[in-house]
Amino acid sequence: MIYHYTTIDTLALILNSRRIRFTRLDKVDDVLECSLLKEARYIFVSCWTQAKTENIALWHMYAKNMKGVRIGFPSNPFKKHFIKTGRYGNITVNQDILDAPFSIEELFNEKYFIFPIIEKTDFFNSVTYLDENELESTYEQIVARNEKGITLYTEKFGFLKPDSWKFQDECRFILKITPPYSDARNLIKTINSGILPPFEYFDLEIDENEFLKMEIKLGPHCSDSDKIIVNSLLKSHGFENSCEESNLKGKIRI
Template identity: 35%
Template sequence: MPIFHYTNVQSLALILHSKKIRFTRLDLLDDLKEIDGLPDNIESSFFVSCWTEESEENLSLWSLYTRMQGVRIELPQKFYKEYKHPKGDYGHWGFSEETICPINIEEFRTDEYIISNPFWLEDGFYIKVIYDKNYKELKESAILKTEKETGINHIKNLIIYKNPIWEFQKESRFYLMANPLPPLSDFDGDRIKQMKNISLGRINNSCDHIDIGINPEVLDSIVVRLYPNCEYSDELIVRSILDKFTKNGKIEHSNLNGTYRTK
């Protein structure tokens, strides 16, 4: 299944050069209400990459995310590399069963955070956004509190709901939950002690993004659609970027050419 992402030419160049897709921290997105309904102690724990499954071009997305001067990237929904992690303990953390996911073992736990997605679930990494006027209350209802502890009824429920004013986006998103780790220096470099002291809410994530690698074969066949009424000079720039970083990258012209008056 193809998915689509509207962006500027500079971001296209960075994606092709780095061979990675960037996940941005939820509290830094353009929707200032994204974190409404989330407990304060996990507002900085979610990272997302925003796409749409709608193949029909969307003038609002062209305008909002490219300022009518960018591109629309097309990739398959499973654009990422996959890594197989055996069941086992990796130092006070691990996998209860063999897990296949888009993150290698070195990136699963860094000095700053540890990823905690339920990758074994169909919706443990990729979801379609639900637009509901009660988005805040729906997220709050996913927090399960008892006298002894607080839990989450599937972490997707904290980032799947949005204000209906954004419904024009028809968004699908990839998500990561990255629990921030206390500084390793506090434990004399002992990662096991660091993991024993992990606690949601003690600290916020210091990083503002996480990058996920793209399957090289997928990247080589990326499809890039030019903005409506694209200037030939801009087309040449995009072609040169694709020629430099891909073998079979394809350019498409907008279906909205001649239907939109450039201002």
């Protein structure tokens, strides 16, 4: 299972849309992470943790002072699509993608492109934490600029953070989204010119079977009325199980 700490309002939006939101990397709370990577504006992240033990810091930071919820899902809850090898407009997919988390229409269209995900680790992986000097030198290696141009080792984009954030024990889903381009040179030119994707957020559809496996744990400071609201939301969206109380309830002073 993977877990995401959030508010009851966000839970309601997820239940209603059956989608999970990806946020552009330069809009997340770690400033250093994206300041070292100009290409952060083309990386979209959904942030989770695999730690089953409740994290007090994450309750505080993301669940409205411990009055939100922790959402639990199987490790890959997104709807799966088959994308066949072939030419799509100006872009070639060189091998079949058996379980892409997006459709071909989402992958390539007139408004944006999503980098094809061939290796699963390019889409989901644990975050690696480095001290600031090591983080900076690593970015210099994965974004190699020289007189001949630039080489991007994009498989590590979005999976590196300063070790001051290690307490989060984070894992992430990553999408690399750019404006449309005709070839690799055109893509580099687009990035260097600062042309951005047409949005700051991107939502991916949850698989219906995985959706019904969602687990909800209430924050330690949730009231009885919060519990009633959450259980009502779950019931109205087809869930037979009710939410769980936090193991920390009554153990943390308000």
